[in-house]
Amino acid sequence: MKTIMGYSDKISACPGETINFMVSCEGEKSYRARLVQIIHGDTSPGGPGYKEKAIKADFERDYPARKQNIYAGSHAIVPPHTLFDQLKSFTVQAYIWPTTPEKGRQTLLSLWNPTSKGGFILGVDENGGLSLTIGDGAGRAESISTGKQLIAREWYLAAASFDADKKEVRLYQQPLVQYARVDTTAQLTQTVKVAPVTRGAAFLFGATPVGEGNGRVIGGDHFNGKIDRPRLTARALSESNIQRMSGENDLVNSTIAAWDFTREISGERIIDASPNRLHGETINLPVRAMKGHNWTGEEMCWRHRPEHYGAIHFHDDDLYDSGWEVDFQFTVPKGLKSGLYAAHVSSGRDEDFMPFVIRPARGTKTADLVFVVPTASYMAYANEHMMTDAPLAEHLTDQVVVMQPTDVYLHEHREYGASCYDSHSDGSGVCYTSRLRPILTMRPKYQSWLGGKGSSLWQMNADTHIIDWLESNGYAYDCITDEDLHYEGYSAIAPYRVFMTSTHHEYWSKEMWDGLDAFKKAGGRLMYMGANAWYWRVAYHRSRPGVLEVRRGEGGIRAWAAEPGEYYHSFTGEYGGLWRRQGLPPQMMAGTGFSAQGFDVCSYYKRTPESRDPRVRFIFDGVEDEIIGNFGLIGGGAAGLELDRADRSLGTPPNALVLASSEAHSPVYMVVLEEIYINAPGMCGGEHPFVRADMVFYETPAGGAVFSTSSISWSGSLSHNNYKNNVSKITANVLERFLKEKPFT
Amino acid sequence: MARKYVLVCRKPHEEWVLGQLTGKRGEPIQMSNQVFHKIEDAEWHVFKQRWKQHTGEDLSD
Numbered sequence: 001m002k003t004i005m006g007y008s009d010k011i012s013a014c015p016g017e018t019i020n021f022m023v024s025c026e027g028e029k030s031y032r033a034r035l036v037q038i039i040h041g042d043t044s045p046g047g048p049g050y051k052e053k054a055i056k057a058d059f060e061r062d063y064p065a066r067k068q069n070i071y072a073g074s075h076a077i078v079p080p081h082t083l084f085d086q087l088k089s090f091t092v093q094a095y096i097w098p099t100t101p102e103k104g105r106q107t108l109l110s111l112w113n114p115t116s117k118g119g120f121i122l123g124v125d126e127n128g129g130l131s132l133t134i135g136d137g138a139g140r141a142e143s144i145s146t147g148k149q150l151i152a153r154e155w156y157l158a159a160a161s162f163d164a165d166k167k168e169v170r171l172y173q174q175p176l177v178q179y180a181r182v183d184t185t186a187q188l189t190q191t192v193k194v195a196p197v198t199r200g201a202a203f204l205f206g207a208t209p210v211g212e213g214n215g216r217v218i219g220g221d222h223f224n225g226k227i228d229r230p231r232l233t234a235r236a237l238s239e240s241n242i243q244r245m246s247g248e249n250d251l252v253n254s255t256i257a258a259w260d261f262t263r264e265i266s267g268e269r270i271i272d273a274s275p276n277r278l279h280g281e282t283i284n285l286p287v288r289a290m291k292g293h294n295w296t297g298e299e300m301c302w303r304h305r306p307e308h309y310g311a312i313h314f315h316d317d318d319l320y321d322s323g324w325e326v327d328f329q330f331t332v333p334k335g336l337k338s339g340l341y342a343a344h345v346s347s348g349r350d351e352d353f354m355p356f357v358i359r360p361a362r363g364t365k366t367a368d369l370v371f372v373v374p375t376a377s378y379m380a381y382a383n384e385h386m387m388t389d390a391p392l393a394e395h396l397t398d399q400v401v402v403m404q405p406t407d408v409y410l411h412e413h414r415e416y417g418a419s420c421y422d423s424h425s426d427g428s429g430v431c432y433t434s435r436l437r438p439i440l441t442m443r444p445k446y447q448s449w450l451g452g453k454g455s456s457l458w459q460m461n462a463d464t465h466i467i468d469w470l471e472s473n474g475y476a477y478d479c480i481t482d483e484d485l486h487y488e489g490y491s492a493i494a495p496y497r498v499f500m501t502s503t504h505h506e507y508w509s510k511e512m513w514d515g516l517d518a519f520k521k522a523g524g525r526l527m528y529m530g531a532n533a534w535y536w537r538v539a540y541h542r543s544r545p546g547v548l549e550v551r552r553g554e555g556g557i558r559a560w561a562a563e564p565g566e567y568y569h570s571f572t573g574e575y576g577g578l579w580r581r582q583g584l585p586p587q588m589m590a591g592t593g594f595s596a597q598g599f600d601v602c603s604y605y606k607r608t609p610e611s612r613d614p615r616v617r618f619i620f621d622g623v624e625d626e627i628i629g630n631f632g633l634i635g636g637g638a639a640g641l642e643l644d645r646a647d648r649s650l651g652t653p654p655n656a657l658v659l660a661s662s663e664a665h666s667p668v669y670m671v672v673l674e675e676i677y678i679n680a681p682g683m684c685g686g687e688h689p690f691v692r693a694d695m696v697f698y699e700t701p702a703g704g705a706v707f708s709t710s711s712i713s714w715s716g717s718l719s720h721n722n723y724k725n726n727v728s729k730i731t732a733n734v735l736e737r738f739l740k741e742k743p744f745t
Numbered sequence: 746m747a748r749k750y751v752l753v754c755r756k757p758h759e760e761w762v763l764g765q766l767t768g769k770r771g772e773p774i775q776m777s778n779q780v781f782h783k784i785e786d787a788e789w790h791v792f793k794q795r796w797k798q799h800t801g802e803d804l805s806d
Contacts, residue, residue, distance in 0.1 A: 043757050388766055388774075391746060400791050402752045402761065402784065403774075414771050425770060447757065453784075 002409040003027050003350040004065075005438040007322065008343065011375050011546070012357035012481045018331045021343050021354055022324035024438075025065035031347035033328055034060040038340045038355060040468035040719075041444025044455040047633045048719050050445060051468060052344075055336070059328045065347060068325065070437065071214065071284075072415040073222035074318035075207035076270050078280035083234075083256050084111055085199045090256075091237040092122050093159035093172075093245060095293040097226035097311065099426035101128035101150040106223040106316075107208040108158060109230055111201045113137060114209045118197035121208055122160050123221065124150065130173040130186065132160040137197035146173045146186035155228075155293040156184075157246055163236035167191050172242060176293060187239075203257070203278070205230060205270070206286065206314035214323030216283060222316035224426035228292040229310055232256040248307065262306040265289050266542060266571055270312075285320040285432050285547065287313040289570035291563065300565050303573045315424040319417035320547055321436040332358055338366055338478040340373060340467055342444070353443050355460065357479045367476035368497040368739050371466065375435070376482040376507040376538055378460050379548055382439040383410050384419035386559065387449045398600040398668045401449050402456065406440045416440070420550045421559040429560030434547040452635030453601055455716060462634065463502045465715040466529055472723055473732065486511045486540055490518035498738045503530035503712050504642065507538045507550065510574065516589065523702035525738035529731075531693065531712045532594040532642040534579050534586040539569035551576025555674045557597065580650070580674060588651030591696040592644035592710040598669030598685060602640020602713040604630035605660035605695055613657055616697050618737045619707070620659075622729055628660050628695075629727045634716030638727045640665070643693040644710035656698035662711065665691050697734075703743025707734045750791045752784065761787055 006023035013019050025031045035057035043050045092109050100106075104126050112119035118137020125131035128149030135141040150156060150173070159172040173186040202209060205227055207219025231245045234254040244250050251258055257278040263271040265288045272278040282288075289302040292310035302309035330343065338360045342353035357373050360366045387393045387401045388411045394401050403411075410416055417437050418430045441448065441459070448458035457465070470477050477500070484492045486509045493499055499519055513534065520526060535556065539549045552558040553567040556578040569576050579585065586593030605628040611620055629638020639662030646652040665685030675690055676683065685691040693710040700706065709731075717727040747768030752761040753776065763779040781787040793804045 045758055387751065388746065389770065391749070394749070399784070399788055400750050400752050400763075402754060403764075404754050408753055408774060412771055412773060445757070447754070 002406065002440070004031055004345055004347050005352045005440065006327070006345060006354050007436060007438050008354050008356055009436070010356065011435060012359055012484055013332045014359045015332045015334045015336065015361045018329050019356060020326045021328050021330070022068065022322070023063070023327040023345055024068035024324065025347050026067040028065045028347040030062045031065050031345050032062050033343055033345045035330065036342050036344045038342055038444050038464060038467065039471050041461040041464040042455045042457055042633060043445050044633055047455060048468065052444070057330060059330050063327055069213060070319065070322050070415040071218050072319045072417060073207060073219055073316045074282065074284040074286035074314050075219040075222065076205040076280050076282045076286065076312065077217055078203040078257070078278050080200050080202050081278060083276060083278065084201055084203060087111070087196070087198050087234055088164040089162055089235045090120070091159060091161040091233040091235065091242060092120065092231070093157070093242055094230040095228040095246065096156050096158045097153060097293070098124060098150050098224070099152055099428065100224040101152055103224060105221050107204070107206065107221045108223055108227060110204045110208045111198050112204070112208050113199065113201040114211055116197065116200065117141065118199065119201040120162070120196045120198070122158065124223070130158050130171055132169055132171060134162065134169070134192060134194050134196045136194040137199065140194045142192045142194050144169050144171060144188065144190050144192065146171050146188055148173060148184050148186045151175070151182070151184055159242045161236035162196065164195055167193070167195065170236065172239065203232070203280070205312070216323065219283070223314050224316055224424070226290055226311035226313045228261065230259045260310065261288065261312050262310040265302060265306065265309065266573065268544070282312070284318040286315065286318055287431060287570065289566065289568060291565050295565055297565060301568050303568065313428065315426060315428070317414050317418060317425050319415070319437055320432070320434045334361065340479055352438070355442060357481050359480055359484065360478050365478055365495040367478050369475060369477040369500060369735070370493055370496040370498070371470065371477050371479050371500045372485060372502070373463070373479055373481045374502040374505040376509070376548060377504060378439065378442045379433045379435050380420045380507045380550060381441060381459050382419050382433050382435065383416050383441055384421045385411060386421055389422060390559065393449060396599045396668070397449060403449065404447055406446060410440060423560050429552055429562060431551055431562070432547055432549050436546045450599055452599055452641050452713065454635055455633040457634060457716070459504060462504070462712070462715065465633070465718055466500070466502065469715070469718040469723065469728065469731070475735065482512060485515050489515040493519050493524070494522070496524065497741070498525045498527060498735065500527045501529050501533055503715050505530060505533035506535045508534050508579065509538050509540055513579070513584065520700055520704055520706070521702060523700065523704040523743065525704050526590060526706045527734060527738060528590040528706065528708035528710070529715055531644045531710050534589045535594055537574065537576055537579050537582065539572040539574055541571045553577025553581065555581055557673050578674065585650040586644065587647055590708045591652045591656045591698055591706055592646050592694050592708045593650055594672050595643050595645035595675070596665070596669050596671050596685070596691040597642045598666060599641055600635070600666055600668045602632060602635030602637030603662050603664045604628060604637050605639050605662045605693065607660045608658055610657040611659040616657055616659055619697060619730055619733050621733050623726045625726045628730065629714065629717045631720045631725065632713055632717030633719070634713035638714045638717035639693045639711045641712040643691065644708065645690060645692055646694040646696050652696070653698045656696050658694045658696055660695040662693040699744040701745065703745050705738065705744045707738070752787050763787060763790065
């Protein structure tokens with residue numbers, strides 16, 4: 001049972017900057033917080049063992065424990081308003097696209113005071129039919145339902161009216177597509193005994209307010225599905241007027257609000273197009289730039305026809321900012337070495353780490369090497385649930401899936417949010433991921449089912465193999481994060497001579513891509529210490545911190561697929577998907593690109609004749625072996641998990657040398673999907689030539705150079721035999737030459 | 746995912762307990778009292794369970 005956890009508001013900071021830490025601790029009276037530098041998060045007895053450095057910090061002390069809650073589920077809200085208070089008769093309506101009508105009670109649109117229990121709720125009832133609940137704020141409530149279950153993933157015009165004089169409710173459940181023998185159309189008129197009293201109520205989309213917490217309205221009965229063109233009118237409309245109101249701009253008299261979700265799609269505001277301007281905001285980032293009821297397929301980009309993208313997709317498990325209260329702060333002192341750190345908190349038998357990067361002082365560097373911590377990729381994998389939600393996990397690893405206690409906790413506590421490898425509870429893909437929540441998979445000591453046999457590390461903890469190697473060999477380095485590269489571009493890395501990647505630097509924004517491209521063009525040296533990088537294009541939110549978007553478009557190894565017409569990021573309007581499908585394959589950046597994957601055991605490289613080329617003599621100085629990396633903590637070999645290959649047709653420079661290639665991969669390894677045009681047998685390790693990692697070197701025109709290991713497991717071999725091995729030697733040879741000023745060309 | 750076997754690590758690199766998923770999100774994993782100190786032993790145990798399920802035969806160690 002996880003009892004203590006937390007997160008920080010920033011993922012990196014320079015000296016003088018302050019990071020806030022938010023902690024939840026239950027079942028204890030207090031917890032201890034301290035600062036550690038993360039060196040080696042691998043606890044395997046087969047390696048150097050867990051290493052951290054305790055650093056004195058002013059926040060180190062005991063703190064009172066308290067549990068802080070997370071409220072997942074998205075909705076939108078318009079604050080209370082006198083126009084809402086004055087409602088007597090009304091009509092509320094929207095186009096809806098329910099995705100889980102069978103789930104039970106869900107709210108589409110509500111004007112409800114949670115204290116008085118007065119107002120109304122247009123929703124889906126326990127039986128999946130459209131319903132209206134009216135509360136008089138004095139303890140009486142009444143519900144009316146169409147009694148006909150909505151069909152999932154079908155558009156409906158849903159409306160309810162209340163005539164205060166007649167005390168008459170009308171419900172309209174009108175499917176936009178008709179099917180033979182299946183009729184879910186319903187129209188119902190019924191008199192009721194109660195009248196809604198809406199005083200003090202906020203208007204919510206996708207939820208009913210149940211109270212307040214973490215500084216905002218908490219929603220309940222969250223809706224799964226899309227809402228398009230919600231309208232509120234201060235009278236009971238006829239059916240023809242409801243149809244009229246569902247049009248684009250044809251409003252009737254007595255319109256209270258006509259919300260238009262096609263406006264400000266990239267932001268969190270929702271805009272009321274009526275003269276009343278009852279604008280609101282979204283909570284927990286429901287997905288925008290979603291196809292509306294009127295999408296035709298004529299246009300695939302929401303920027304070109306926003307009127308076709310008037311829907312917001314709400315989910316009962318969306319999460320953006322947990323909104324926890326701050327427990328303690330840390331202002332980075334001058335002189336603290338740049339690196340990967342964590343605020344470590346512990347209480348009773350449990351502990352947690354809140355990792356962050358300390359950068360050098362702004363505008364300075366303390367080394368010629370920068371190790372870029374791939375926080376975008378950490379966020380994409382944050383709190384992933386594939387081992388419990390997707391049958392493929394066992395196939396990918398060729399073994400019964402091994403879970404950690406953390407995984408069990410996340411499985412049982414979905415409120416901590418999902419990763420971009422997961423699906424929402426309604427089956428739609430998770431395209432937003434936030435770091436403003438405890439990310440329990442981004443921790444030292446954490447083992448992952450994706451990490452192969454042996455140490456079983458993935459992402460951040462696997463990257464500590466690189467940090468440990470740098471520390472153990474005394475190499476000076478600075479650290480920055482993906483976010484620093486994204487927001488500052490080339491200037492964040494311009495001072496350095498060598499850019500070192502992580503083991504799996506998969507997710508790149510355009511700003512990050514351009515920054516590294518400029519670095520290379522200026523003569524910078526790139527050491528690619530992993531595989532499957534520069535794969536997915538991502539977009540950071542333009543005004544909100546700590547959240548990014550991935551649209552899993554057409555192609556690539558995807559845990560889910562975006563709906564047709566929903567390939568463009570809502571945050572920026574950029575086309576999402578693989579960089580390769582946008583004309584920038586990874587081979588153009590590092591000479592190699594994603595080619596195959598498997599997650600059981602790893603293999604080795606065999607040198608090629610090109611490794612004898614005088615141009616690369618420095619790389620193999622002191623390395624006599626033909627076989628490279630037939631050992632290691634990750635899967636037992638330096639070539640494995642994900643593999644990249646050189647391919648001139650995809651952009652590998654013509655001057656690139658393939659120094660070694662891996663072989664003898666297990667049949668669990670499969671060629672990546674983007675290489676398969678006609679599926680046929682023969683795509684596995686031992687069968688297909690694309691199941692290999694190519695170690696590549698090439699020089700760039702400005703005197704720089706690129707060295708690519710092309711394997712995620714490479715770094716797991718660095719510490720073998722007390723760091724004396726051919727993987728470590730090759731890495732050191734490359735780094736030491738790359739650090740020298742002397743141009744390569 | 747219902748009845749899918751999983752191993753839950755109880756002591757890192759030392760001890761794993763066999764469990765089965767219920768197939769429903771958020772529902773606790775049904776843990777057995779089968780404890781293993783080598784993942785390979787757990788794999789063999791699960792293989793025998795599945796063999797028995799599909800063929801009705803018991804496999805001996």
